[in-house]
Amino acid sequence: MNKTLAIIKPDGVANGLIGEIIKRIEQEGLKIIGMRMTQLDRRQAEGFYYVHRSRPFFHSLIEYMTSGPVVLMVLKGPNAIDRWRTLMGATDPRKADPGTIRAEMGLNIERNVVHGSDSGDSAMYEINYFFKGSDLVE
Template sequence: MQRTLSIVKPDGVKKNLIGELIGRFEKQGFRIVALKMIHMSKREAEGFYIVHKARPFYGELTTFMSEGPVVVMAIEGNGVIDKVRELMGATNPKDAAPGTIRADFADNVERNIVHGSDSAESASFEIPYFFSALEIVG
């Protein structure tokens, strides 16, 4: 059993896609074991995306992620990290396979609806960034 973090980004929240995304994850047999809506400060977004600090898109990304509410969730299931990444589609929606979240809903590479942990190592940092052990059910 594996856990991953997913975030419905500010553009996904604005487009009222929270239920749609949760439904897609649940239809795969995954369980949502923690869920909440938050509005990250710029500083909180910078802390979360610290791994990208040296990248040229870091400032724009952290500004975007702090511009409005997001929904963070911990998802549990067998092979959940890779499967959620597959359901999300390529980072650039132009490259995303038809039927993926980003192909269906994203406007561009910067505003691409959803985040998902890219590895078990990332998930082990990302989940506790948003959830205490008491907030995770299961």
């Protein structure tokens, strides 16, 4: 899949990291073909993270993702999912490789600055959850 969803989470927005994250995306050679800032409401967040509904962290995740604005982006490029996931680093910033976004900017496993699709199927679902085809500029 040559597209992936990327989210700059509330902590990334609140800490003024939007520009730095976008800079790294562009330096990686990924193209942003859709982007907008929004504040997720509870319904949107619960729908987006529906696959985690039975996990113990679900409620704190929803509280966190609705706590402030997020930046939603669709990234395009060869192997976009793998490239974005490598750039992000491991979910837990303490385990993320040096130089990755999460290693350098993440606070902890819950407040880890960014989200990225983990597979082609999830990328398709996640992109369509937030963007219509006409929202994307290819």
